[in-house]
Each structure stands twice: as structure tokens, then as C-alpha cells.
Amino acid sequence: MSTPYAKLPAWADYGLIPLINLSVAFIVAGFVVMLVGENPFRAAVILVEGAFGKGTGIAFTLFYATTFIFTGLSVAVAAHCSLFNIGTEGQAYIGGLGIALVCLSFDSVLPWWVIFPIAIVAAAVFGALWGFIPAYLQAKRGSHIVITTIMFNFIAASVMVYLLVGPLKPAGSQAPQTRNFLAGAELPKLNWIIELFGAKIRSAPLNICFLLALVMAFLVWLLIWRTKLGYEMRTYGHSPKAARYAGISETRIILTAMMISGALAGMMALNPVMGDQHNVAIDFVSGAGYVGIAVALMGRLHPVGIVLAAILFGMLYQGGAELAFEMPAISRDMIVIIQGLVILFAGALEHMFRPYIQAVFASFSPKAVGIEAVKGKGA
Amino acid sequence: MAQAAIELIGINKSFGAVRANRDINLEVARGTIHGIVGENGAGKSTLMSILYGFYQADSGEIRVGGKPVSISTSNDAIALGIGMVHQHFMLVDNFTVLENVILGAENDALLKSSIAKARSELERLEREYGLEVEPDAVIEELPVGLQQRVEILKALYRGAEILILDEPTGVLTPAEADHLFRILKQLKEQGKTVVLITHKLREIMAITDTVSVMRQGTMVATRVTKETTVGELAELMVGRRVLLRVEKGQSEAGAIKLSVKNLTVKDQRGVTMVDDVSFDVRGGEIVGIAGVAGNGQSELLEAISGIRHAVSGEVMLEGKPVDLTGKADPGELRDRGLAHVPEDRHHVGLVLAFEENENSILGYHDDERYLKGPFLNVDAIMADAKDKIEKYDIRPGNPRLRTANFSGGNQQKIVLAREMEQDPGVLIVGQPTRGVDVGAIEFIHKRLIAMRDQGKAVLVVSVELDEIRSLSDRILVMFAGRIVGERGPDATEGELGLLMAGVEHQEAAE
Ligand SMILES: Nc1ncnc2c1ncn2[C@@H]1O[C@H](COP(=O)(O)OP(=O)(O)OP(=O)(O)O)[C@@H](O)[C@H]1O
Ligand SMILES: [Mg+2]
Numbered sequence: 001m002s003t004p005y006a007k008l009p010a011w012a013d014y015g016l017i018p019l020i021n022l023s024v025a026f027i028v029a030g031f032v033v034m035l036v037g038e039n040p041f042r043a044a045v046i047l048v049e050g051a052f053g054k055g056t057g058i059a060f061t062l063f064y065a066t067t068f069i070f071t072g073l074s075v076a077v078a079a080h081c082s083l084f085n086i087g088t089e090g091q092a093y094i095g096g097l098g099i100a101l102v103c104l105s106f107d108s109v110l111p112w113w114v115i116f117p118i119a120i121v122a123a124a125v126f127g128a129l130w131g132f133i134p135a136y137l138q139a140k141r142g143s144h145i146v147i148t149t150i151m152f153n154f155i156a157a158s159v160m161v162y163l164l165v166g167p168l169k170p171a172g173s174q175a176p177q178t179r180n181f182l183a184g185a186e187l188p189k190l191n192w193i194i195e196l197f198g199a200k201i202r203s204a205p206l207n208i209c210f211l212l213a214l215v216m217a218f219l220v221w222l223l224i225w226r227t228k229l230g231y232e233m234r235t236y237g238h239s240p241k242a243a244r245y246a247g248i249s250e251t252r253i254i255l256t257a258m259m260i261s262g263a264l265a266g267m268m269a270l271n272p273v274m275g276d277q278h279n280v281a282i283d284f285v286s287g288a289g290y291v292g293i294a295v296a297l298m299g300r301l302h303p304v305g306i307v308l309a310a311i312l313f314g315m316l317y318q319g320g321a322e323l324a325f326e327m328p329a330i331s332r333d334m335i336v337i338i339q340g341l342v343i344l345f346a347g348a349l350e351h352m353f354r355p356y357i358q359a360v361f362a363s364f365s366p367k368a369v370g371i372e373a374v375k376g377k378g379a
Numbered sequence: 380m381a382q383a384a385i386e387l388i389g390i391n392k393s394f395g396a397v398r399a400n401r402d403i404n405l406e407v408a409r410g411t412i413h414g415i416v417g418e419n420g421a422g423k424s425t426l427m428s429i430l431y432g433f434y435q436a437d438s439g440e441i442r443v444g445g446k447p448v449s450i451s452t453s454n455d456a457i458a459l460g461i462g463m464v465h466q467h468f469m470l471v472d473n474f475t476v477l478e479n480v481i482l483g484a485e486n487d488a489l490l491k492s493s494i495a496k497a498r499s500e501l502e503r504l505e506r507e508y509g510l511e512v513e514p515d516a517v518i519e520e521l522p523v524g525l526q527q528r529v530e531i532l533k534a535l536y537r538g539a540e541i542l543i544l545d546e547p548t549g550v551l552t553p554a555e556a557d558h559l560f561r562i563l564k565q566l567k568e569q570g571k572t573v574v575l576i577t578h579k580l581r582e583i584m585a586i587t588d589t590v591s592v593m594r595q596g597t598m599v600a601t602r603v604t605k606e607t608t609v610g611e612l613a614e615l616m617v618g619r620r621v622l623l624r625v626e627k628g629q630s631e632a633g634a635i636k637l638s639v640k641n642l643t644v645k646d647q648r649g650v651t652m653v654d655d656v657s658f659d660v661r662g663g664e665i666v667g668i669a670g671v672a673g674n675g676q677s678e679l680l681e682a683i684s685g686i687r688h689a690v691s692g693e694v695m696l697e698g699k700p701v702d703l704t705g706k707a708d709p710g711e712l713r714d715r716g717l718a719h720v721p722e723d724r725h726h727v728g729l730v731l732a733f734e735e736n737e738n739s740i741l742g743y744h745d746d747e748r749y750l751k752g753p754f755l756n757v758d759a760i761m762a763d764a765k766d767k768i769e770k771y772d773i774r775p776g777n778p779r780l781r782t783a784n785f786s787g788g789n790q791q792k793i794v795l796a797r798e799m800e801q802d803p804g805v806l807i808v809g810q811p812t813r814g815v816d817v818g819a820i821e822f823i824h825k826r827l828i829a830m831r832d833q834g835k836a837v838l839v840v841s842v843e844l845d846e847i848r849s850l851s852d853r854i855l856v857m858f859a860g861r862i863v864g865e866r867g868p869d870a871t872e873g874e875l876g877l878l879m880a881g882v883e884h885q886e887a888a889e
Contacts, residue, residue: 222754226754226755227753227754228744228745228753228754228755229753231744231755232744234730234733235730235741238730238732238733239726239730239731241723241726241727242726242727242728242729242730242741244686244709245684245709245719245727245728245741245742246709246710246741246744247685247708247710247711247713247742247745248710249708359451
């Protein structure tokens with residue numbers, strides 16, 4: 001047999017299609033901007049300048065991107081095992097709890113470079129545990145992971161509210177958050193790197209978690225395409241029957257994949273908690289877990305794509321804030337709409353333009369279609 | 380001279396470096412059955428996919444009914460009266476026959492009026508061509524033979540004058556295949572044109588008017604069926620003489636390597652599929668299990684290989700017990716020297732989305748040879764894959780190619796190479812040559828016999844009687860979940876046929 005397979009060359013698959021999707025998202029967003037009576041071109045300039053124009057903007061963009069790299073990787077690892085982890089949000093939140101416990105215990109006695117590794121482990125372990133329970137329910141009881149992970153987001157939120165208005169709140173404080181960490185739990189900033197290039201930075205939260213995120217992206221690539229475990233996850237992800245045939249235990253692979261996914265989600269909390277706010281406050285994740293789904297989809301579940309998509313979303317966050325500030329007619333909600341459009345076109349409707357592009361390719365260069373793109377191996 | 384229904388002139392099609400079709404010329408006369416044969420990967424499916432609008436030819440011309448046409452989607456093909464029945468059915472499992480037939484051809488806003496019209500049209504078609512299927516039956520409850528009829532009905536419903544069938548009998552029982560051929564003859568009598576791709580040369584001889592032979596992307600010959608022979612066709616396909624029945628020496632059966640006692644297996648619905656089955660396979664012999672598809676052979680294989688849990692029974696592998704009722708898993712059995720070529724290579728034996736080299740270690744990915752600590756040893760895996768590609772002549776010989784892009788026969792070779800090269804003590808094989816060309820059948824049969832001669836125990840399940848008879852040293856016949864008889868390799872086809880139909884079984888009970 002041969003199921004006909006039209007395949008695009010890698011550059012079209014990973015470059016052209018996302019670019020077209022993005023352009024459409026921005027064109028539609030442009031109309032929305034016009035509707036509220038602003039000039040879409042000026043808005044676009046403000047957005048891009050806000051994100052990349054000045055050193056501070058760049059630092060903020062990369063700070064947000066760091067968060068999204070972690071959540072994007074988390075979603076991607078589970079997705080390679082055909083598990084749709086919607087629980088990144090809650091796993092990150094609980095990861096923050098792990099960090100809080102470490103920082104509150106040691107910040108007065110240890111320096112940051114000792115606390116940081118302990119906090120990484122704590123964040124990962126707490127996130128992994130929060131991923132473990134839905135995974136266990138899926139593997140042993142058949143409860144669908146999409147449903148359980150959503151439920152666990154709510155449970156995480158409730159648990160954290162309880163802790164942050166109760167046990168973790170300093171006596172006498174009005175704010176639902178932990179006390180501020182001491183210097184021992186503050187991570188070094190990376191702004192000096194951007195300053196090397198001559199830009200001036202007022203104050204921005206970009207910190208060494210950005211480097212950690214890049215290291216994790218590389219490790220995820222190694223895991224998925226170069227380890228036995230990744231091979232087993234992909235086998236199960238493509239065909240549970242083939243995995244059974246190959247002697248891969250369904251329970252073990254689901255538990256492992258979800259725990260790695262949860263660990264990555266938990267590590268996301270390091271960036272805002274230790275790198276920026278220096279405390280754990282209510283709702284500090286604020287939707288980054290859900291953005292991770294869009295980032296993973298847009299990045300085609302490949303770490304390189306995820307880093308790029310995360311930077312794009314970082315730009316939308318940072319540039320969007322700038323835009324809301326400069327153009328009063330454009331409110332914060334409008335920015336959310338623009339982000340929503342990007343998610344819609346780049347994530348949900350990812351395949352909308354694909355058939356047409358394939359048809360165009362087929363008519364121009366029939367030979368190009370049909371060759372297998374060297375798929376996602378990065379090497 | 381009948382007018383040509385289809386003419387293909389100078390068709391070329393490449394996939395990267397692979398030239399799947401080169402300068403193909405083909406003329407199919409109206410109202411005839413035209414066969415296309417050729418080795419795996421010869422380009423048959425590609426050529427038909429071009430005609431049906433799945434692929435675009437790089438160059439060349441297509442004429443339908445004498446007029447040059449351009450076919451860029453399957454809708455174009457349908458509009459020109461071309462219908463195709465794929466080897467893998469494209470039906471919605473939980474829809475009824477009627478719903479499947481009208482899917483995509485609903486022409487009213489309200490489904491109800493479409494359905495009423497469709498029902499009467501469908502009934503007319505069924506009567507006219509002897510394609511009896513219950514219009515309200517749900518697809519997943521129909522046997523494959525009937526599902527295939529639904530595919531044919533779909534094409535006819537859309538006004539097909541030319542019907543392309545790509546390996547339609549690969550999944551059918553002999554009786555179902557006979558029925559299909561009666562339908563095709565009826566279609567021909569009504570003036571329709573049929574193009575039939577198959578690897579079974581007997582079918583070509585039985586039903587086609589003309590036959591074309593492809594080899595490595597080219598069209599090497601077209602013959603009037605009556606004036607050719609199976610031997611000539613096989614030789615044209617492969618470019619050398621082919622042994623249609625592999626010779627083998629006397630078997631020297633040794634110790635019992637696989638022993639099955641009182642094995643009972645149920646399917647998901649709790650129906651007993653394997654009922655108290657016992658047999659032994661010794662080293663140095665090939666035991667064949669014959670039977671009409673669906674009589675428990677699949678479940679038997681799945682249970683012995685640990686994929687499906689058995690209800691009860693005792694199994695010994697190389698003299699040591701295996702707990703098939705719960706604990707055994709395929710990985711452990713593999714470690715203990717049991718290799719398994721599953722019947723369903725697409726969903727079980729291979730991950731189609733993987734590269735060839737990744738599939739060449741499936742199930743053996745735990746093996747130290749392929750690992751460096753927790754990491755895959757990519758160099759070793761590649762070298763190993765290249766080695767197998769060479770030994771088993773897998774084409775195209777590119778271990779980085781996606782497995783879905785190999786032709787059916789070559790996919791089968793990927794699985795066989797992987798399992799045989801592990802040097803197992805016991806090899807169990809389901810449908811060893813389904814969808815495989817004559818040259819490759821010869822090759823696979825020789826390999827299986829070589830395994831036997833090395834003293835391995837080989838268990839083969841096949842719905843092809845010819846295959847069972849030419850390979851086996853002992854033949855077990857399965858009917859309704861039980862083993863109803865054992866025969867030697869010289870049993871006649873008629874004798875086995877009766878056993879397979881359960882005839883003698885009933886007589887014995889009387
Ligand atoms: N989409 C594709 N991309 C790359 N190569 C392909 C693709 N489809 C087919 N091929 C290659 O083209 C050649 C012809 O394949 P085709 O499926 O037409 O063979 P076939 O004659 O139908 O074989 P079989 O009898 O095994 O079904 C093969 O070498 C196959 O690997
Ligand atoms: Mg084919």
C-alpha cells in the first residue's frame with residue numbers, strides 16, 4: 001500500500017507556514033486596531049519597538065520568553081507521548097510552593113548559588129508530583145488526562161490560596177503572599193549581557209533562568225530524539241499498539257512523561273519567583289501555562305521552534321504592555337485579543353493554510369513535495 | 380478495437396531521488412479488466428494515485444475517453460468517472476453503510492431528502508451488480524469483505540465508469556475474493572472498466588483480459604492474459620526466473636521449543652476466540668496454521684507473543700513456563716528468544732511516522748548494542764539498519780526515509796529483517812507475505828526455511844493455503860477457535876478447504 005503523502009520541505013514546514021499564519025493573525029489584529037480608531041501601522045511599530053527597540057524592552061521580552069520556554073517544553077514533552085497536558089498552569093503554581101519552602105528556609109544562611117540548585121530540584125519535584133497524580137489516574141483508571149489536569153489546576157489554585165492567606169503569610173501582613181526573600185534567594189540578573197551591546201537598561205527582571213531555559217531546551221531535545229526513554233515515549237505517542245508490541249509498559253511511560261512534563265512546568269516558577277518578585281504571590285503564574293500550549297503547538301513540539309515561539313509571545317507581552325501605555329484607545333484587553341488571534345491562527349488553525357500551500361508547491365515543483373523532510377532531528 | 384477508456388502517455392514521477400514512474404505508457408480499453416503487476420515499489424500505487432489525483436505527475440499526459448484531461452484532485456477524478464478502492468479502506472467506522480456512501484456526496488441542505496434518494500439509488504446498484512450489503516448496517520460490525528463492497532458502492536454511487544482497485548484481495552478470504560471477482564465480472568458486462576493491482580498472479584490469470592507488468596518504475600510489458608503464463612509474468616516482473624514454490628529438504632525436528640497446552644483466549648467483548656488449543660512446535664520444523672480469517676488465529680498469535688492476555692492455558696518456551704495469563708509481556712518473551720512478526724504491520728509491527736532505522740530496533744531498543752547508557756547509539760543503529768537493508772534488499776535503501784513512504788512489501792521486509800536477524804529460538808509469523816510480490820515471497824520463504832534448517836522453531840499463520848502448503852512441515856487447521864485437524868505437507872487443497880470450512884469437524888461430532 002502507499003497512502004499518498006504530500007510533504008513539504010523543512011523550510012516551508014517550519015518557516016513559511018508559521019510565517020503565513022502569523023501574518024494573517026497580525027492582519028486581522030490590524031483590522032481590530034482600525035475598528036477602535038487607531039492606526040494599525042503605528043500600533044505595529046510601537047509594539048515591535050516596545051519589545052525590541054530599547055535594552056529594557058529586550059530584557060523584558062526575554063524575561064517573559066523564559067517563562068514560556070519552560071511551559072512550552074512541558075507541554076511538548078507530554079505531547080510527544082500523545083498526552084495533552086493542560087495542567088502546566090497548576091504544576092507551575094505548585095512548583096512555586098516548592099521554591100517558597102526552600103527559599104524561606106535557607107535564604108538567611110546560604111548564598112544564591114547554593115540555594116538555586118536546591119530550588120531547581122524542589123520546583124521540579126513539586127511540579128512532577130502534581131503531574132504524577134493525573135498520570136496515575138490515566139494509566140491505572142483510564143481517567144482522561146485532559147479532564148484531570150484541568151481539575152488539578154483548580155485544586156492547585158485552591159491549595160495555594162489557602163497557604164498564601166494562611167500558613168505562608170507573615171503575621172500581620174495584608175497581602176496574600178509570602179514574605180520577601182532575602183538576598184540569598186535572589187538570582188543574578190543578565191541585563192549586563194544586553195548592556196555589552198551598548199544598550200542602556202533601567203531595571204528589568206531578565207535573570208539567569210533564561211540560560212537555564214536554554215539548557216533545558218537542549219536537554220529536552222536530547223531526551224526526545226537521542227535517548228531510549230524518548231524513543232519509547234515517541235513510540236507510545238504514535239502508536240500505543242506498537243508500544244505494547246515493543247514491550248513498552250504503558251503505565252511506566254505515561255507516568256514518566258507526565259512527571260518530566262510536570263517538572264519542566266514547575267521549573268518555570270523559578271523565573272518570576274526567584275528572578276523577579278522574590279516572593280510567592282497569589283496567581284503568579286497568571287496564564288503562562290496556557291500560553292505554553294500555544295507555544296508548543298506553534299513551535300511544532302521542537303525545542304528550537306519552542307524557543308522562537310516563546311520569544312514571539314514574550315514580544316507580544318512586552319510590546320503589548322508598551323502599546324496599551326502609548327495608545328490609550330488600546331486597552332490591556334485589546335492586547336489579549338491580539339494574543340488570542342496569534343494563538344488562534346498559529347496554534348488552533350495551524351493546518352488551515354497548509355493544504356493550499358501544499359497545492360502551490362505541488363504545482364511549482366512537484367519534486368519538492370514527497371521528499372521526506374529531515375524531520376525534527378535538529379542534527 | 381474497443382476505444383480506450385484511459386490513456387497514460389509518458390508519465391514521470393519522482394520522489395526526491397526515487398524515480399517511482401518513468402515514461403509510463405498505458406492504455407486500458409473500455410469494458411475490460413486490466414491487471415497491473417509488479418514488484419514491491421515498482422510504482423503501481425503511485426501511477427494509480429496520479430490517475431486518481433492524489434499525486435501530480437512531473438510530466439506526461441492523461442487522456443480519459445480520448446480527451447486530454449488534467450486531474451489535480453480526487454474530485455477531478457470523480458467528475459471524470461474514475462473511482463478508486465484503496466487497500467486500506469477509507470470508511471467511517473461508526474457510520475452506517477448508507478451514511479458512508481453519501482458522505483461527501485450529500486447534495487441537499489437537508490440530510491433527510493439526500494438519504495431517501497440515496498437509499499433507492501443504493502438499492503438499485505446493489506441489485507444490478509450483486510453487491511448485497513445491508514444499507515443500515517454499521518461499518519465496524521461488517522467483515523472486511525463487505526466493507527470493501529461498501530467502498531465499491533461508494534465509487535459507483537458517484538458515477539464511476541472506471542474503477543481502480545489497489546490490492547483488493549490482500550485482506551479477503553478466498554470465498555470473499557471469489558465473490559469480489561464475480562462482482563467485477565458483472566461490472567465489466569455492464570460496460571465498466573476495471574483496473575486491478577494485485578500480487579496474486581493466479582487472480583490475474585483468472586479474471587483479467589489484459590495485464591501490464593511494471594518493474595522499477597517502468598512499464599516493461601503488456602500482454603493479453605490468455606496468451607501469457609504465470610511463469611512469464613513472474614519473470615517479467617523480477618527480471619529473472621522465480622521459484623513459485625520454494626524447494627526444501629526434509630525437516631529434522633528436534634526438541635520441543637514451544638509448547639502450548641489448553642490455551643483459551645477471549646477478545647475484548649468476552650467472546651472466546653481461542654478455545655482450548657494445544658500444540659507443540661519443535662526446533663527444525665515449520666508448523667503452519669491454516670484457516671479462514673477470523674477463526675482465532677490472530678488472537679492465538681497475540682496471546683503467544685504476550686500482546687493479549689490469555690484466560691487460561693500453559694505455555695512453555697524453550698522448556699520453561701511462561702505465564703501468558705497476566706504477567707508475560709512482549710519484551711520479556713523477546714528476551715527469552717521469541718521473535719514475532721505481527722499480522723498488522725501498520726499499527727503493531729511498525730511506527731509509520733518513524734524513520735526506517737528507528738523501526739529497525741523497535742522492541743529491541745533495550746538491547747545494549749543500540750545503546751550508550753541511557754542514550755541511543757545512533758551510529759550503531761544506522762550501521763545496523765544499513766546492514767539489514769542490504770541483506771534483505773529493502774528499497775529504497777535509505778534508513779532515514781520515513782517508513783510510511785516505503786511500499787507495502789518493503790515495509791514487510793523491514794519487520795522481517797528486524798525479527799529474523801535477532802537470531803531467535805522461536806519465530807512466530809502472521810501473514811508473512813501479505814501484499815508482497817512474487818520475488819519477495821520467494822525470498823521470504825527461503826529465509827523462513829533457512830531459519831528452520833538452523834534448528835529454529837517456526838510457527839506460521841497464513842490465510843494463503845498455497846503458502847501454508849509450500850512452507851509447512853505440519854499443517855494445523857483452525858476453525859471457530861479450535862484446532863480441527865492436523866495434516867502433512869502433502870494434504871490436498873480440497874481436503875484442507877473442507878477442514879477450514881468446519882465440515883469434517885461436524886462429521887466427527889456426529
Ligand atoms: N510519498 C512518497 N515519498 C517518497 N517516496 C515514495 C512516496 N510514495 C512512494 N514512494 C516510493 O516510490 C516507489 C514506488 O512506490 P509505490 O507505492 O508506487 O509501489 P508499489 O508498486 O505500489 O509497491 P507495493 O506493491 O509494495 O504496494 C517506492 O520506492 C516508494 O518507496
Ligand atoms: Mg502499492
